[in-house]
Amino acid sequence: MKNQPAPSKFMRWFDPRFRQMGTWAFILNRVTGLGLALYLLLHLFMLSKLVQGETAYNDFIALAKTPVIKVGEMFVIAAGIIHGLNGIRIGLTSFGIGTRYQKQMFIGLMVVSLILIAGFAYVMFLGE
Amino acid sequence: MNNISKPKAGEGTTLWLVKIILGGLVIAFLVLHFIVNHLIAPGGLLNYQAVLDYYSNPIIPIIEGLFLIVVIAHCLLGVRSVILDLNPSKRLLKILDIVFVLGGSIAVGYGIWLLVILTART
Numbered sequence: 001m002k003n004q005p006a007p008s009k010f011m012r013w014f015d016p017r018f019r020q021m022g023t024w025a026f027i028l029n030r031v032t033g034l035g036l037a038l039y040l041l042l043h044l045f046m047l048s049k050l051v052q053g054e055t056a057y058n059d060f061i062a063l064a065k066t067p068v069i070k071v072g073e074m075f076v077i078a079a080g081i082i083h084g085l086n087g088i089r090i091g092l093t094s095f096g097i098g099t100r101y102q103k104q105m106f107i108g109l110m111v112v113s114l115i116l117i118a119g120f121a122y123v124m125f126l127g128e
Numbered sequence: 129m130n131n132i133s134k135p136k137a138g139e140g141t142t143l144w145l146v147k148i149i150l151g152g153l154v155i156a157f158l159v160l161h162f163i164v165n166h167l168i169a170p171g172g173l174l175n176y177q178a179v180l181d182y183y184s185n186p187i188i189p190i191i192e193g194l195f196l197i198v199v200i201a202h203c204l205l206g207v208r209s210v211i212l213d214l215n216p217s218k219r220l221l222k223i224l225d226i227v228f229v230l231g232g233s234i235a236v237g238y239g240i241w242l243l244v245i246l247t248a249r250t
Binding site for chain 1: 179
């Protein structure tokens with residue numbers, strides 16, 4: 001069957017050639033999901049600063065305001081928006097809603113994602 | 129683009145359904161978390177005292193605790209689903225399931241412990 005995942009195809013996630021849109025949606029969902037899982041681990045670790053006390057937490061927040069960390073946060077926001085909106089499409093179609101319009105839904109949701117990401121980037125980098 | 133999400137071998141309908149429902153809950157909690165943390169909380173919780181003030185409202189630790197459980201469960205089910213694509217042996221999958229349950233329980237326990245400590249300091 002075309003477009004089906006298999007262990008031998010794992011590295012092909014990163015090969016941009018000969019892709020159908022469904023495969024792009026699948027790859028985007030997996031890559032953003034794995035990225036967010038990694039971020040969740042880091043976020044839980046970072047929250048330990050709260051237990052260490054006021055100085056530790058405030059020092060961490062000062063670090064979080066540096067440009068490099070902000071760019072990293074922007075990636076997390078972008079991954080969250082893409083994974084969330086693509087996930088809504090997956091959830092709907094899993095229950096048989098809009099299965100005939102998956103492609104249109106995917107394109108529409110990714111356009112919305114781009115707009116939201118641009119909005120967040122504006123607020124984070126230019127809005128202060 | 130005709131493929132729709134469905135349970136894969138080793139996942140089962142229940143886990144697949146739970147993953148999808150938890151995904152919807154994560155979005156709902158995330159929107160709530162974002163609105164409360166960054167739009168309602170003055171200054172966006174960017175200093176220690178602001179965090180303590182935020183947690184002094186008893187409903188907040190409950191919401192954050194539920195969010196933690198939902199997000200960790202969805203995350204681990206998602207990672208498990210990716211691993212299933214690599215076609216692991218039944219034995220390896222069993223070991224991974226134990227690791228996921230233990231890891232998830234530790235992460236939730238750690239998060240709840242953080243919430244209790246912070247709430248006690250308010």
